[in-house]
Amino acid sequence: MSTKWTAVSLLAAAALTLSACGGSDTEVADAGGIRLTYAIFxxxxxxxxxxxxxxxxxxHPGIDVAVQVIPWTDYWTTLQNSAAGGTGPDVAWMLGSKIAPYADGGVLQPLDETISAAGTNLSAYPQQLLPLFKRDGKTYALPKDFDTIGLWYNKAIFDAAKLPHPNADWTWDDVVKNAKALTDKGKGVYGIAAPVEAQAGYYNTIYQAGGHVISPDGKTSGYQEPASVNGLRFWTDMIKNGYSPDLKSLSDTEAVAQFMGGKIAMYYSGSFYAYRFAHDDYTSKNVDVTELPAGVKEATVINGLGNVALASSKHPREAAELAVFLSGEQASRIQSETGTVLGSHSGTQQAWVDAAPQFNLRAFLDQLPNAVVYPVSENTDAWSSRESELLTPAWNGETSVEEAAKSLATAMNEALAQERQ
Structure with missing residues (x-):
C-alpha cells in the first residue's frame, strides 16, 4: 500500500467502520457457499x-450477495477506512473522481482479465467514461450507469405565465429572459435555482462558454480564463438580479426540494433525478425536461458510477466476477427497465426513457454528442473540495467573479503541482 494512501487514511475519521461490510461477512455462507458484500450509497x-x-x-449458484447501503455523508470516509484496514466490502460503488488513491494504494483489483473472460464489449459503453476508471493501463471498473445534465422545468409555472415551454433550441438569453419573467417574489416563486453546484451547474456553463475546468493534460486550472469566468457569471448574475433564491435560502431548503415544492420554475440537474421526480405526485404531473440551453456552444457534463472489487476480499475471483457483472449488459438493462438510472450499456437505454413517459427523457441521450467528461486529476478531491468555499463569496456578492475564480485557480494549481511531485 502506497505511503500516500496510508497518510490519507490515517487522517480520516477512524471511528467509522463498515459494520455490515467486512472481512467477517465474506466468510462461507451458512449453506456452504460464498458470501459477498456489495456497498452502495x-x-x-x-x-x-x-x-x-x-x-x-x-x-452463480453458491454465491450469496448482501447489498449494504451506507449514506452518502458517511460513504467515502467509511470506504476509505475499511479499505485501508482490509475490512472493506468485496465490491463497492466508485466514482472516477475518487478512484486514483484507491487504485494507486493497491486496495483494488484490476479487472482486465475478468472483463476479457466475460467477453465484455467495451465499445458498448460511453467512451468518455472508460478512462475515468483506468490507472496505468489497468481497468479497475466499468461504468454501471451514466448521467448527463438537462434543464428541468415546471410546466404549471410556465403555463400560468402564458409562456412557451423550454425546448432544445434555447440559449442562455432565453433562460435569462424567462427567469426574469417567471420570478414572483410575492408568491415566493423564482425563475431558476442557482446553487453553488459543480456537476449540475457551473461545470456545464463553463464548457458552454468555451472555457474549461482543467487543462486537457490535467496540469493546470482553467478557472482563471475569461470564458470560464463567463460560465460562472451566468449563475452569480441570477442571484444578483433576484431571479434565484439567495444561498441562505438554498442552504435552508435545498434547490431540489424547492423545485419539487413548486417554488422554482427552472432547475439544471441530471438524469439521476428522473426516478425521484417520477415517483413524486407533484413533479410527476407538473415537470418536464429538455436539453441544456446553449452558450457559445452546446455542452453537458457526463459522469457515471463504476463497480470496483477490493483486493482484501477473501474471494477475489468471485468479487471480480460480481463487479464486472454489475456493470454488464444484463445489469444495465435491469437498471434501465426499473427507471432507476440510465444504464451504461448501449441498447438498454431506451427502456429507461420508456419507464417515465411523462418526461422527455430522450433529451439526456440526445446530448451525448456534446458531452464533456466530468473533470478529474490524480487527486481530484484536493482541489474540488475548495470549489464551493472559494466560489461562495462571488455567489453572495462579497467579491467579484474574477477574484473568486482567480483564488480558486491559484489553489487548484497548487494542488495540481503537488500531484506532480
Missing amino acids: STDQQPAMQKVVDAFEKD
Whole structure:
C-alpha cells in the first residue's frame, strides 16, 4: 500500500467502520457457499441493485450477495477506512473522481482479465467514461450507469405565465429572459435555482462558454480564463438580479426540494433525478425536461458510477466476477427497465426513457454528442473540495467573479503541482 494512501487514511475519521461490510461477512455462507458484500450509497437504487444481485446469484449458484447501503455523508470516509484496514466490502460503488488513491494504494483489483473472460464489449459503453476508471493501463471498473445534465422545468409555472415551454433550441438569453419573467417574489416563486453546484451547474456553463475546468493534460486550472469566468457569471448574475433564491435560502431548503415544492420554475440537474421526480405526485404531473440551453456552444457534463472489487476480499475471483457483472449488459438493462438510472450499456437505454413517459427523457441521450467528461486529476478531491468555499463569496456578492475564480485557480494549481511531485 502506497505511503500516500496510508497518510490519507490515517487522517480520516477512524471511528467509522463498515459494520455490515467486512472481512467477517465474506466468510462461507451458512449453506456452504460464498458470501459477498456489495456497498452502495443510494436507497433509491437499492431495489434495482437487489434485482441485479438476484440475477447474478441465479447465474452463480453458491454465491450469496448482501447489498449494504451506507449514506452518502458517511460513504467515502467509511470506504476509505475499511479499505485501508482490509475490512472493506468485496465490491463497492466508485466514482472516477475518487478512484486514483484507491487504485494507486493497491486496495483494488484490476479487472482486465475478468472483463476479457466475460467477453465484455467495451465499445458498448460511453467512451468518455472508460478512462475515468483506468490507472496505468489497468481497468479497475466499468461504468454501471451514466448521467448527463438537462434543464428541468415546471410546466404549471410556465403555463400560468402564458409562456412557451423550454425546448432544445434555447440559449442562455432565453433562460435569462424567462427567469426574469417567471420570478414572483410575492408568491415566493423564482425563475431558476442557482446553487453553488459543480456537476449540475457551473461545470456545464463553463464548457458552454468555451472555457474549461482543467487543462486537457490535467496540469493546470482553467478557472482563471475569461470564458470560464463567463460560465460562472451566468449563475452569480441570477442571484444578483433576484431571479434565484439567495444561498441562505438554498442552504435552508435545498434547490431540489424547492423545485419539487413548486417554488422554482427552472432547475439544471441530471438524469439521476428522473426516478425521484417520477415517483413524486407533484413533479410527476407538473415537470418536464429538455436539453441544456446553449452558450457559445452546446455542452453537458457526463459522469457515471463504476463497480470496483477490493483486493482484501477473501474471494477475489468471485468479487471480480460480481463487479464486472454489475456493470454488464444484463445489469444495465435491469437498471434501465426499473427507471432507476440510465444504464451504461448501449441498447438498454431506451427502456429507461420508456419507464417515465411523462418526461422527455430522450433529451439526456440526445446530448451525448456534446458531452464533456466530468473533470478529474490524480487527486481530484484536493482541489474540488475548495470549489464551493472559494466560489461562495462571488455567489453572495462579497467579491467579484474574477477574484473568486482567480483564488480558486491559484489553489487548484497548487494542488495540481503537488500531484506532480
